[in-house]
Amino acid sequence: MVQTVYDICIKDVVKISNDKTLFDVIELMSKTNLRTIVVEDKKNKRYYIVTTTKLLEFKIANINKKTILKDLPINESKALDKNLNLLTVLNYIDFSEEYMVITEFGKLLGIISYTDIVNNIDPQLLMERQTISSLIHQYKAITTDKHSSTIQAIEIMRQNSCDAIIITNKKRHPIGIFTTKDFIDIIHLDKDLSKPIKKYMTSPVDTLPDDTTISKALDFIKEKHYKRIVVVDEEKRVSGIITQKELLRIVYNKWIELIKEEGSKMSKTNEKLIQTTTELKQKISLDYLTKLINRNKFEELLDKEIERFKIDNHYLFSILIIDIDNFKSINDSFGHLFGDHILQEVARTLTLSSRETDIVARWGGEEFVVILPNTNLEKAAITAEKIRISILNQHFEKINNLTCSFGVAHFHNSDSKIDFFKRADEALYRAKALGKNRVELEHL
Known part of the structure; x- marks a missing residue:
C-alpha cells in the first residue's frame, strides 16, 4: 500500500507567527538547530517556510533583523492534504518545490520535502554500476x-x-x-x-x-x-x-516517469471498478425512498462538522429537526403508498430549499434533519420558517394542508453531539406541544 504524505512527514514542526521579526527566526533556528522554520499567517490560514538559504539572501541584502516577517519577500508554501498518497503528489509537484506543508481544514499537521517523498518510494532499482x-x-x-x-x-x-x-x-x-x-x-x-x-x-x-x-x-x-x-x-x-x-x-527521474505511465494505465484499467465502488457507497449512504442521505451517513458527516468546529475557531453551524405533523393519521386514512408520496415530496422541498453546502437527511420515519454550515441560530430560524411555509403551501389531492414542526439548535463550544441533538429535539417537542406547524428554538 502506498504511503500518504502524512505517514512520512515531520510532525514535530517548529513554527513562528508572521508578526514576529527576522531576529526571532534567527534565534529560534539557533536554539533548535533547525534549518527550516514554518511562518504562520493565522488570520488567513497560510504558511510560509524560511530556510537558511533565505536567511543568507536577507543577510547579503542587509535587511534589518527587526523587520516583521509578514513584510519580507517569502513565498507561500504549497499545502498538501494529509490523505494524498505519494504517487499522486509526484504527479503535480517537482523538485523545485523543496518544502511543503501538510494540512487538514487549514490546520498545520507537518512539513515534508520533495526528497522525503522520493526517498520513501523504493523502486529497488538503485544504480549499482554508474559512478x-x-x-x-x-x-x-x-x-x-x-x-x-x-x-x-x-x-x-x-x-x-x-x-x-x-x-x-x-x-x-x-x-x-x-x-x-x-x-x-x-x-x-x-x-x-x-x-x-x-x-x-x-x-x-x-x-x-x-x-x-x-x-x-x-x-x-x-x-x-x-x-x-x-x-x-x-x-x-x-x-x-x-x-x-x-x-x-x-536516480529516480526515469523511474518516476515510468510510475506516471503505469499509474495512467492502472487508472484506466480500474476505472470501472472505481465507478462501481463509488456507486455502491452512494447506495449504502442513501435512504431508498427519499434518495436523501440516511441516518448513518448523516451522523458521519455531523462528526466531521463537529471536528471542523473544534479546529476552526471562526466556524459555526446549526441544525434543524423536522417532523411531519399528524403523519400516522395520514397513513391510517390514505394508506402507506400515499404516506410514501408525502415523504418524497417533503424530501424534495427540503432539497430545493437548501444550499449546496447544506446537508439534508432522512432521520427515520417522518423525521428529517438538516445541517446548516456557517449559519447562526437566528439565520437557521429564518431558514426553518421559509421551509415551513413552502411545505404549507404545497397542494396534495387527499389532504387540505400538510404541516411540519421544527426544532432549531446551534452548536456551542461546550457541546457534545448528544447535548446538541437533545436541545434540537426538545425544541421540536415544544413546537408539537404548542400546536404544531411552527418553529421553536433551543433553550440553553
Whole structure:
C-alpha cells in the first residue's frame, strides 16, 4: 500500500507567527538547530517556510533583523492534504518545490520535502554500476581560498545560489566546508565577517572519489546523515559537490516517469471498478425512498462538522429537526403508498430549499434533519420558517394542508453531539406541544 504524505512527514514542526521579526527566526533556528522554520499567517490560514538559504539572501541584502516577517519577500508554501498518497503528489509537484506543508481544514499537521517523498518510494532499482563521475560535471563545486574573508565567501554563495562552499588550499584540496548552518551560527552570535573563512569553516571535510557508484554514494549519505557529498578526483582535488536531493532526483527521474505511465494505465484499467465502488457507497449512504442521505451517513458527516468546529475557531453551524405533523393519521386514512408520496415530496422541498453546502437527511420515519454550515441560530430560524411555509403551501389531492414542526439548535463550544441533538429535539417537542406547524428554538 502506498504511503500518504502524512505517514512520512515531520510532525514535530517548529513554527513562528508572521508578526514576529527576522531576529526571532534567527534565534529560534539557533536554539533548535533547525534549518527550516514554518511562518504562520493565522488570520488567513497560510504558511510560509524560511530556510537558511533565505536567511543568507536577507543577510547579503542587509535587511534589518527587526523587520516583521509578514513584510519580507517569502513565498507561500504549497499545502498538501494529509490523505494524498505519494504517487499522486509526484504527479503535480517537482523538485523545485523543496518544502511543503501538510494540512487538514487549514490546520498545520507537518512539513515534508520533495526528497522525503522520493526517498520513501523504493523502486529497488538503485544504480549499482554508474559512478558519480558521470554526474558530477553538472554540479561543479563552489570553492574559495582559506584566506578569503567570511563576507566574501557568503557573497560567493549568494551569487551562485548555493548553500555550501568548499574551502581549499593552494593545491585545491578540500580542507573544510562552510554551509548555511555555519552561517546561521555566526550571524546569531554577531561574529566578525571580515575574519578569514577558515575561522568559521567545518573541518575536516569527508569526501568521496568520483569513481564511487551512485548506490554507494547513497549509502554514504544515509550512514553519515549528510546533506551533500564533496567529490574529489584521483589527485584529491575538488571536482564537484552534489546534494542528496539532486542525487536522488537523478536516480529516480526515469523511474518516476515510468510510475506516471503505469499509474495512467492502472487508472484506466480500474476505472470501472472505481465507478462501481463509488456507486455502491452512494447506495449504502442513501435512504431508498427519499434518495436523501440516511441516518448513518448523516451522523458521519455531523462528526466531521463537529471536528471542523473544534479546529476552526471562526466556524459555526446549526441544525434543524423536522417532523411531519399528524403523519400516522395520514397513513391510517390514505394508506402507506400515499404516506410514501408525502415523504418524497417533503424530501424534495427540503432539497430545493437548501444550499449546496447544506446537508439534508432522512432521520427515520417522518423525521428529517438538516445541517446548516456557517449559519447562526437566528439565520437557521429564518431558514426553518421559509421551509415551513413552502411545505404549507404545497397542494396534495387527499389532504387540505400538510404541516411540519421544527426544532432549531446551534452548536456551542461546550457541546457534545448528544447535548446538541437533545436541545434540537426538545425544541421540536415544544413546537408539537404548542400546536404544531411552527418553529421553536433551543433553550440553553
